[in-house]
Amino acid sequence: QVQLVESGGGLVQAGGSLRLSCAASGRTFSSYAMGWFRQAPGKERECVAAISWSGGSTYYADSVKGRFTISRDNAKNTVYLQMNSLTPEATAVYSCAAARAGWATRVGEYDYWGQGTQVTVSS
Secondary structure, eight states, X not given: OOOEEEEOOEEEETTOOEEEEEXXXXXXXXXXXXXXXXXXXXXXXXXXXXXXXXXXXXXXXXXXXXTEEEEEEXXXXXXXXEEOSOXXXXXXXXXXXXXSSSOOOSXXXXXXXXXXXXXXXXX
């Protein structure tokens, strides 16, 4: 069992930055793929970034490439999402998730989910 707790969300002006953190419990964190997902009102949940168990592979949605960076610190059981040049379209609840598979980018491939943190970008 893995428990995930996100932090770092909030209100930011367009063009600003936020850094989300996701702290994981469990001794097998380093073997899990990790992902950041977001869901805006009325929209489906989408994967914005994912990172393999080793950190050697990453995935970004086209809409965030070049602005968001996912990273992980296996010694701290934590995964991060650095978000720069934020736009109002980024407003959503952001959740982190863990997949027992070493690599995953789709919602259905993830086994554990955090509660989410709200990110609001004002224009």
